[in-house]
Amino acid sequence: MEPSKNIAFDVVGTLVSYDHLFEAIESVCGSRLKEVGIQPRLLGCCWLEMAEREYTYLSLSGRYAPFxxxxxxLFYRALWMAGITExxxxxxxxxxxxLVDAYKGLEMRPGAAECIAKLRDAGFTVWGFTxxxxxxxxxxxxxxxxDMPAENLLSCDSTGKSKPEPECYKPVLEKLSSSGTQPWFAAAHMWDxxxxxxxxxxSYLEKLRRSRLGVSKVIEDEGIDCDFVVTWCTDTILMTDVYARMKDGIRLLKKNNVSAFEDVFCAGGPEAEQRNFRGWEDSSAYTSSVWTGIMGYSGDGLPYAGTGSGRRxxxxxxxxxxxGMPQASLAxxxxxxxxxxxxxxxxxxxPMVFEAT
Structure with missing residues (x-):
């Protein structure tokens, strides 16, 4: 049985947008604000930033107050800081x-529901950490x-500590790591x-940072570099043992037996990567899908990059x-x-051999 995968989302500001609050400021007092040179949306941003700072600093000083x-x-302080003396x-x-009621009625960002559904379809348990x-x-x-079960919503408010204090994240990490897999955390705030x-x-950004082409690999088989491993920011895409099965695959393609052709390339089993790649043992990596297609080649098997024509x-x-997967992004x-x-x-x-002449 595959271990459970967990991802914890920050909620307000990540899945939930502030737009409803900004629209309320525009509707309730926008005309009055603009008369004195204050943009309603900018005031809303300053109000939120001020509240997050005070909320965090109160917690750090041992005087926690709910956000x-x-x-x-703090709304009137934000107005006063904007130059309004009364x-x-x-x-x-x-x-x-x-305006406070409008904050209570914030709405999900477009695509948030679809995002959660796709993660669940991919085997993730989705949590909210707020x-x-x-x-x-x-x-x-x-x-x-x-549908977000109440038990999947976690709040540091119950601990009397605010993000980003370390004590807020430790119990969440322990809870979501209990299945033996490392959980993921997604937030729109860099500090979070x-x-x-x-x-x-x-975090997703950390995974993106790791996904440089320096970790791409090409595996040679009988002198033909036709197998490769590419790490992307979303998943690791693998094509292994291709050349060894090419003859059988071509024979099946000639008979238009595409499904059997794909079975040939899945012959290593869903856990083939764990058996064939050093350091991948017990990593929970598995083959999720197989793609096949017909490739075309340049005369020397190398790509063309640069100016080529010599024209500016x-x-x-x-x-x-x-x-393209292991070479195109770096090029x-x-x-x-x-x-x-x-x-x-x-x-x-x-590489110099890629230069178009």
Whole structure:
């Protein structure tokens, strides 16, 4: 049985958008704000940033207060910092109450429900890790029609600590690691991602950082470099033992037996990577799908990159002869340097044999 996979999302600001609050500020007092030179959306951003800072600093000083309490009391300070000497004359208390209610009614970002559904379809258990009270945050999911079990919503509010204090992340990491797999953490705030990473939880950005082409591999078989391993920011894409099975595959293709052809390439079994790659043992890596196709080749089997024609501002990046995954991104970075910074081909990281002449 495959171990469970867990991903914890920050909720407000990541899955949930602030747009509903910004629209409420525009509707409730936008015209008055603009008359004194204040953009409603910018005021909303300053209000939220101010509240997050005070919320965090209160926690660090040992005087924790719930985020919503902090937010409610800081609207007039934000107005005063914007240059309004009598903020209560510009915006009445009942208007502030309407804005606070709008915050309670924040909505999911477009695509959030689809994102969660795709992760669940891929075998992930999705969790919410928030600084807000669980009843209000649960309402965000319910109004969007997303089934989020109450036990999958976690809040540091119950611990009396605020993000990004380390004590907030440790119990979450322990809970989501109980199945023996390392959980993932997703957040739109860099400080939130950084704090989770410091406690041992990899983030999507951390995975992206690791996914440089320096870890791409080409595996030679009988002198023909037709097998490769490429690490991407979403998954590891593998094609192994291709050449060894090529003759059988071609025979089946000639008979139009595509399904049997794919079976030949799956003959190593779903855990073939763990058996064939040193260091991958017991890694839980497995083959999720197989793709087959017909490849075309350049005359020498090498791609073309650079200016090619010798004419200024004309660039070429083509004909990877079936090896686009391990080669195209690095070559594209080099060509981009030629386009944007007028770098010479020799100053890029593109292999010399790729240069189009």
């Amino acid at each position: 919503f309490t902090t937010l409610t009391g 903020p209560r004359r510009l915006v009445a208390q009942e208007d502030v109450d309407r 600084a807000g009270d669980l009843e209000r945050v649960g309402g965000y999911f319910a109004r969007a029609g997303i 991602v950084s704090a989770a990473r410091a406690q041992g939880t990899p 501002n004309r660039f070429m990046l083509a004909d990877f002869s079936g090896h 594209a970075r080099g060509v981009a340097a030629m386009v944007l910074r007028d770098e010479s081909f020799g100053n890029t990281e593109i």
